Amino acid sequence: MSQDTAVAMLARMESGEVTSEEIVRSLLDRADRERRLNVFVHLDPDHILDQARAVDRKRKAGEPVGPLGGVPVAIKDLLCVRGEPTTCSSRMLKGFRPPYDATVIERLKAADAILFGKTNMDEFAMGSSTENSAYGPTLNPWDESRVPGGSSGGSAAAVAAGMAPLSLGSDTGGSIRQPAAVCGVVGLKPTYGRVSRYGLIAFASSLDQIGPFAHDLADTALLLKAIAGRDPKDATSVDQPVPDYPETLDKPPENLRIGVVREFFGEGLDPEVASAVQEAVKLYEKAGATIKEVSLPHSKYGVPAYYIVAPAECSSNLARYDGTTYGHRAEDYSPKYPGEENIAELVRMMMVSRAEGFGPEVKRRIMLGTFALSAGYADQYYNKALQVRRKIRGDFDAAFREVDVLLGPTSPTPAFKLGERTADPLSMYLSDIYTITANLAGIPGLSIPCGLTSQNLPIGLQLLAAPFAEESLLRTARVFERATDWHTRRPQSAG
Amino acid sequence: MSLSNDDVAKVALLARLRVSPEELATFTGQLNSIVDYVAHLQEVDTEGVEPLAHGIDVRNVFRDDARGEPLSREDALANAPKRNATGFLVPAVLE
Numbered sequence: 184m185s186q187d188t189a190v191a192m193l194a195r196m197e198s199g200e201v202t203s204e205e206i207v208r209s210l211l212d213r214a215d216r217e218r219r220l221n222v223f224v225h226l227d228p229d230h231i232l233d234q235a236r237a238v239d240r241k242r243k244a245g246e247p248v249g250p251l252g253g254v255p256v257a258i259k260d261l262l263c264v265r266g267e268p269t270t271c272s273s274r275m276l277k278g279f280r281p282p283y284d285a286t287v288i289e290r291l292k293a294a295d296a297i298l299f300g301k302t303n304m305d306e307f308a309m310g311s312s313t314e315n316s317a318y319g320p321t322l323n324p325w326d327e328s329r330v331p332g333g334s335s336g337g338s339a340a341a342v343a344a345g346m347a348p349l350s351l352g353s354d355t356g357g358s359i360r361q362p363a364a365v366c367g368v369v370g371l372k373p374t375y376g377r378v379s380r381y382g383l384i385a386f387a388s389s390l391d392q393i394g395p396f397a398h399d400l401a402d403t404a405l406l407l408k409a410i411a412g413r414d415p416k417d418a419t420s421v422d423q424p425v426p427d428y429p430e431t432l433d434k435p436p437e438n439l440r441i442g443v444v445r446e447f448f449g450e451g452l453d454p455e456v457a458s459a460v461q462e463a464v465k466l467y468e469k470a471g472a473t474i475k476e477v478s479l480p481h482s483k484y485g486v487p488a489y490y491i492v493a494p495a496e497c498s499s500n501l502a503r504y505d506g507t508t509y510g511h512r513a514e515d516y517s518p519k520y521p522g523e524e525n526i527a528e529l530v531r532m533m534m535v536s537r538a539e540g541f542g543p544e545v546k547r548r549i550m551l552g553t554f555a556l557s558a559g560y561a562d563q564y565y566n567k568a569l570q571v572r573r574k575i576r577g578d579f580d581a582a583f584r585e586v587d588v589l590l591g592p593t594s595p596t597p598a599f600k601l602g603e604r605t606a607d608p609l610s611m612y613l614s615d616i617y618t619i620t621a622n623l624a625g626i627p628g629l630s631i632p633c634g635l636t637s638q639n640l641p642i643g644l645q646l647l648a649a650p651f652a653e654e655s656l657l658r659t660a661r662v663f664e665r666a667t668d669w670h671t672r673r674p675q676s677a678g
Numbered sequence: 679m680s681l682s683n684d685d686v687a688k689v690a691l692l693a694r695l696r697v698s699p700e701e702l703a704t705f706t707g708q709l710n711s712i713v714d715y716v717a718h719l720q721e722v723d724t725e726g727v728e729p730l731a732h733g734i735d736v737r738n739v740f741r742d743d744a745r746g747e748p749l750s751r752e753d754a755l756a757n758a759p760k761r762n763a764t765g766f767l768v769p770a771v772l773e
Contacts, residue, residue: 278757282753282756283749374734375732375733376734389731415741419732419736487717488716490712507759508757508766510759511759520698520699528770529769529771530694532768532769534694534695537696547705547708549693550686551709551712553693554681554709554713557689564719567719567722567724570727571722572730573727573729574724574727576730576733609711609712609715625733625734
């Protein structure tokens with residue numbers, strides 16, 4: 184039961200074959216048996232069982248049940264859930280319980296979903312391996328010596344390991360798509376503005392977007408529909424109608440034109456990943472799509488532009504954690520290092536609280552962003568990065584005049600070993616080389632399973648589309664999914 | 679360009695982060711390699727290019743000037759590291 188899709192679970196609950204309570208009990212058992220994977224940072228079985236019983240009662244009484252009625256959804260630990268621990272996997276927010284629900288959480292509740300625990304992540308969503316977590320890394324269910332990707336590694340692993348059929352993550356530079364790829368599940372980053380960010384604890388506000396993880400596209404469409412749409416509480420959420428994604432999923436796109444991105448097949452791409460993606464291109468060709476080679480000439484500037492823009496926004500967003508109104512406050516902030524006696528007590532309290540509360544990657548990015556915005560450097564770094572950002576967006580606009588969907592690998596390599604990239608921040612940053620430009624441009628991106636390496640590690644296929652073309656993205660991906668069985672593969676441990 | 683330990687110490691103070699002398703040395707090395715890497719941006723000709731702050735253009739979003747439900751004082755204070763019955767407690771701001 185634990186490896187069922189959400190659609191299958193719904194059918195079995197509707198027919199009376201199982202109850203939501205039985206489903207969540209089985210998943211809680213599984214999460215308990217697989218504790219060593221370190222997927223959840225907070226899991227409250229009693230609260231989960233209460234939610235499940237409430238939906239079961241509704242269903243039994245013949246009352247209307249929401250579109251996710253009784254389906255467990257695991258939640259990345261940066262989405263605010265009223266009264267429940269929400270920590271961003273950081274010491275800074277240890278014990279923090281938000282006074283309100285994120286809009287996506289309100290929508291899940293309204294859809295009668297079961298909020299199934301908070302998942303591990305890189306601290307404040309900064310990282311590509313879930314190793315930057317104050318709770319220790321999550322292990323990849325396919326190979327426990329490897330990372331699950333990041334920053335939404337816990338949400339990807341929860342689905343891969345059969346602990347929840349659905350989960351929510353956030354994607355600022357690839358944090359949904361890259362973990363989805365290396366955990367062998369589907370992950371979707373919607374268009375910037377498609378899903379409300381209200382109650383998402385901010386990392387880089389012009390890049391962050393919430394999106395679903397699932398085993399397959401039907402489940403992805405179901406969850407996207409539940410969370411998408413304009414929200415008055417997020418002024419950047421866009422007032423555009425939300426298509427009925429599940430309804431249109433099986434309509435094959437007509438006159439499909441696919442662009443294969445030349446720059447996504449360069450140096451550093453693992454040969455097994457390259458050949459799996461080439462197989463996908465052949466499949467689309469056989470299915471009747473027009474295949475075109477497309478160039479995004481500014482792609483190679485994506486990572487450098489991102490590592491100015493994202494840290495700049497992060498340094499501003501994370502200034503709020505100063506130990507005054509919530510979050511960690513140091514016990515002892517008396518002067519310790521030379522010169523500190525000249526710093527006002529209140530400022531010292533903030534400096535020491537932040538030093539104790541944040542891990543090294545968060546500190547690095549705050550300092551990098553502070554530097555990039557500082558007097559004398561803002562033009563050279565920040566404004567330059569924003570100009571390059573427009574060039575990157577221009578590349579995509581030009582490409583989407585020629586083709587409907589762009590195709591390439593999601594991650595240049597399969598899951599890497601724990602500890603392999605922690606010593607060198609730059610090598611970690613390059614994990615996101617193919618995903619990062621979509622965030623800078625604001626366009627939607629999807630990763631679907633498209634193969635396994637000789638070492639039995641999942642490979643992800645990335646599809647990108649123009650703003651608000653999620654429907655076409657899902658339908659295009661469905662052509663591949665229908666013709667292959669990669670989405671049905673599960674890690675051996677999850678059998 | 680190259681950042682010195684002193685430059686990074688200044689940035690750390692601006693960012694309100696205490697760094698130990700050992701951390702300072704590590705961060706200086708790491709920040710220098712990142713800054714060298716992002717310097718590739720200078721290769722791009724951006725003459726006359728308008729900076730892009732958001733991928734999706736949204737401007738002037740208005741709402742009615744209507745009062746909503748505010749957080750209760752107790753909700754607002756519930757996560758305070760130090761508080762009394764009515765407010766947050768911090769070290770003295772004025773000498």
